Amino acid sequence: MPLTTEILPLRCGTIRAPANALEVDAPGEVVLPVYAFLITHPSRRSVVFDAGLARTDHGRIVGKTFHNDLPQGHDVAARLTAAGVDPAQVEGIVLSHSHYDHMGGAALIPNARIFIHRQEELRTLDAGHDLIRTEDSHDLFGDRSVEVFATPGHTCGHQSLRVRREGGADVLAGDACYYCHSLDRDDADQPYAFDKDQYLATKRRLVAMRAAGDFIIPGHDESFLDRIPKGSAVRASGLSRL
Helix, strand or coil: CCCCCCEEEEEEEEEEEEEEHHHCCCEEEEEEEEEEEEEECCCCCEEEECCCCCHHCCCCCCCCCEECCCCCCCHHHHHHHHHHHHHHHCCCCEEECCHHHHHHHHHHCCCCCEEEEEECCCCCCCCCCEEEEECCEEEECCCCCCEEEEEECCCCCCCEEEECCCCCCEEEEECCCCCHHHHHCCCCCCCCCCHHHHHHHHHHHHHHHHHCEEEEEEECCHHHHHCCCCCECCCCCCCHHH
């Protein structure tokens, strides 16, 4: 049982796409990791932030641009099981937003309530889950240790998650920034952000949080695994990489 809240990154497939579909003026092609994150509270209650790809996404091409790869045993349920967690015992799924690569595996966590911002477009969600529409801030465990907070711009109702720890916090930013270096660009580097003014305001907020000591974890960049600071709640493992 952890003495503090812990975050376990679970790599749940990849997406191959032209780099300029993710970042303005970027050359060539990129292979993006897709992540879910297991968050375990000291009480042993657990939730997942984002749910990765669906099993049916393997080999699928979305919008003639995004090529999806989900190897056998890499879906969120298999990853949870490999981490010693029964997917049926996970009580919640916090969705950063409703894009397919962040919510596809939700059906594999059958008893979880889904937390999604009240302004986010629902798209297709498994009807068997209880749905909780969050406001701009939501205290997930009731003790202020884990906060879900609004980070709009990538989508209208995008949200991120902050795990408090000594000296700061760890922030699961979702697609509020794709890459670690996204926060070092002062432009609207995402070509297809829903609202670029909101996106920039959110990015600047994350930059300020980073300056205050928070560790910002982007949505599709595994290099954060090599930057985990001392005291972080993040516990990387073999499940965090291919």
